[in-house]
Amino acid sequence: MTIETQAAAELLKAFSHPTRLAILKELQAGPKCVTDMEELLPARQANISQHLGVLRHAKLVDYAQDGALRCYYLCRPNLVEDMLKLVGRDEPIIKRSPEEIQADKERLAKAMMQQVTAKEKKPTEGASRRKVTQ
Amino acid sequence: MTIETQAAAELLKAFSHPTRLAILKELQAGPKCVTDMEELLPARQANISQHLGVLRHAKLVDYAQDGALRCYYLCRPNLVEDMLKLVGRDEPIIKRSPEEIQADKERLAKAMMQQVTAKEKKPTEGASRRKVTQ
DNA sequence: TTCGGATATTCGATTATTCGAATACAATAG
DNA sequence: CTATTGTATTCGAATAATCGAATATCCGAA
Incomplete structure (x- = not known):
């Protein structure tokens, strides 16, 4: 069990929550602050903040401070794009x-x-x- | 929060464990039975079987019975290949x-x-x- | 039929994840 | 300064994931 495999599993864990996927999708359209997301997602402020913490830790998002706001953005947009594409794709299941x-x-x-x-x-x-x- | 998002998150959860990633990697080289994997992975038989159950439920693997053996194989090999490639890739983190x-x-x-x-x-x-x- | 090898399942203990509530903190306006 | 708004963190409870041990099942050989 290599270190890279562990790292890959951790990265995937960061992706594998519906709210986090939804956040990433929203951020694909452009940077947003937490309040914006609150309106777009069925989750409370604290919870969104928690999920953003996970995504930040996984280096999938980062933020730029704008006054009192934190504008979150994708800091590996291609990875996110390809991942969202990949999980949306449906390959026929072979037998x-x-x-x-x-x-x-x-x-x-x-x-x-x-x-x-x-x-x-x-x-x-x-x-x-x-x-x-x- | 759409149904597809939930499904995507579930799929990603199936991927997001180091042992399961290792199993998928092994299966990329060809079909294998549980005993084969036992030799290749640092995990016990029961645990490997449990992880295979998760992967089966996610429709990532299936098996063909061969006597007393179950030969596991990837039933969406392209999805698995692209996923493993994707998580192995390292995109520079932008600021x-x-x-x-x-x-x-x-x-x-x-x-x-x-x-x-x-x-x-x-x-x-x-x-x-x-x-x-x- | 019984036996043995291969695999699956169940059970229980441990650890991790998740969420809301409450609270803390940070920036700005007044 | 204080009040307000936006965001983060802490805490505790509920749920889910994980693993090993023990056990069950399934299949082919004898």
Whole structure:
């Protein structure tokens, strides 16, 4: 489990709340302060502020102070845009047959075997000790 | 808060755990059964099974039964691939000055104003009534 | 049929997330 | 200064996520 994986999971956690997604969507249209968002979202001021804290911590938003107001904006707009696009997309869900899977596993096993024999001259017992149902 | 936003947040929640990300990464290389993953991940069998349950519920993986084994595979491989790429990417974090933000808000306000005056005859109720800080 | 290996589920304890209420803080006007 | 408005933080309760241990199930072999 690498550090990058942990970081990626944390980033995704910041995204994975409906109110936070809604905030990000609003900010795509332009910078807004908390009061603006209060009118646009079904959430109270404190709660919006809390979610903004999470987004700020994840470095997805930042703010510029304008008098008493804090104008929030996306500080990684492309990441946010691509993420919102991605989760909105609907890829057809594929169903694979046991035979396809089997073929895939064999192909993978063969590739591994080749890699092993290329390095060492000894054809070692590979990763999958599965018997092949033919 | 739309239904799609809720669905998107749920999907993201399924992604947002390091072990689940690691599972998805492993499955990118090819189908695997739980025992295979046990060797590759720092997690116990029951826990991996639990995470696979979450991923299955999110329609990110499915399995094909092969005897006593269940061969798991990605059932939306492109979504997974793009997601893993996206969270791995590092976009530079931008910092915007109050002046830029101000300009942006004015531009947005102007666009809204124009939209309103253009529709003047059709009272399609709905937009915001925010005052613009000048 | 029983056995053993592979996987799933249930249970309970621990920790994390979420929300509203209340409060604190910060900037500006008067 | 005080009052007001905008925003953040703290606190506590409710809910949800997470994990390991134990157990259940499912399948193929003997």
